[in-house]
Amino acid sequence: MSVKTIAGVAVNVSEDGYLEDMTQWNEEIAKEIAKEIGIELTPKHFEVIKYLREKTEAKEALTIRKVGKSGIVDIKELYKLFPKGPLKFSSKIAGIPKPTSCI
Amino acid sequence: MSTEKKPLEKVCLICAKGSLEDVYASLVMANGAVMEGIETKLFFTFFGLDGITKKAMNHLHTATTGNPAMRMPGGLPFPTMLGGLPGVESAVSSMMRKQMEALDMPPVDEFLEMITAGGGEIFACKLAVDMFKLEKEDLSDEVSDIITIGEFYEMCDGDRTQIIFT
Numbered sequence: 001m002s003v004k005t006i007a008g009v010a011v012n013v014s015e016d017g018y019l020e021d022m023t024q025w026n027e028e029i030a031k032e033i034a035k036e037i038g039i040e041l042t043p044k045h046f047e048v049i050k051y052l053r054e055k056t057e058a059k060e061a062l063t064i065r066k067v068g069k070s071g072i073v074d075i076k077e078l079y080k081l082f083p084k085g086p087l088k089f090s091s092k093i094a095g096i097p098k099p100t101s102c103i
Numbered sequence: 104m105s106t107e108k109k110p111l112e113k114v115c116l117i118c119a120k121g122s123l124e125d126v127y128a129s130l131v132m133a134n135g136a137v138m139e140g141i142e143t144k145l146f147f148t149f150f151g152l153d154g155i156t157k158k159a160m161n162h163l164h165t166a167t168t169g170n171p172a173m174r175m176p177g178g179l180p181f182p183t184m185l186g187g188l189p190g191v192e193s194a195v196s197s198m199m200r201k202q203m204e205a206l207d208m209p210p211v212d213e214f215l216e217m218i219t220a221g222g223g224e225i226f227a228c229k230l231a232v233d234m235f236k237l238e239k240e241d242l243s244d245e246v247s248d249i250i251t252i253g254e255f256y257e258m259c260d261g262d263r264t265q266i267i268f269t
Contacts, residue, residue: 061207063207064138064217065207065209065213065217066207068217068220074220075216075217075220075221076220076221079220079221079222083140084139084140085138085139085140086138086221087138088138088139101207102131102135103131103134103135103206103207103208103209
């Protein structure tokens with residue numbers, strides 16, 4: 001674990017750069033992590049992020065299938081929003097732990 | 104020694120067997136690669152074709168005979184003689200599919216859609232399609248083409264490419 005300053009806030013991050021404490025997250029942090037990945041966040045991105053954070057708070061395991069059935073985006077749209085990392089990048093931006101699911 | 108990381112860029116999978124676990128092994132690995140942003144090609148041949156044949160793909164079975172890892176619910180060994188009784192393989196397979204669904208593993212048709220939604224490509228082997236007297240219409244709409252193994256190898260170029268046979 002290390003401390004990193006993102007968008008002016010010192011946060012605890014894992015080796016891979018995922019926030020260790022999701023309560024340290026804010027929208028500015030999301031934007032900065034997204035920028036590092038190369039994603040410009042739109043309101044649609046934030047809808048997905050909000051969903052991911054809610055499910056994580058409820059301790060539900062996340063899969064792209066679940067996000068695809070959330071009613072927010074289908075899987076194709078999810079890949080468009082977070083290219084090459086539909087669950088990995090979205091989780092990183094949402095300030096939640098690295099996904100542990102294989103699906 | 105160089106410490107530079109050389110991540111995989113392309114994964115080419117060959118699914119040649121049609122049991123539930125063989126097809127899902129290929130699907131999980133293919134989908135996992137797509138989710139990691141790795142270019143993915145999935146080639147179905149021989150009995151593996153059941154995994155992309157509309158009629159068969161959502162009713163795949165797991166072998167209840169000749170499968171020493173098979174257990175009864177609760178963990179006791181599964182007697183081979185029992186596995187041969189009519190209907191047992193069907194029942195066990197449907198039970199397994201239910202358990203997979205509980206882990207959010209989709210049915211085969213949906214799994215194929217997930218793979219292509221992320222840009223993965225699915226192919227059928229021409230020789231096997233001819234042998235089983237199948238037509239393009241018999242195959243899932245997610246199958247982009249029926250190709251020869253030579254054409255498949257042509258797609259597997261690149262020095263960070265792996266071919267996986269399941």
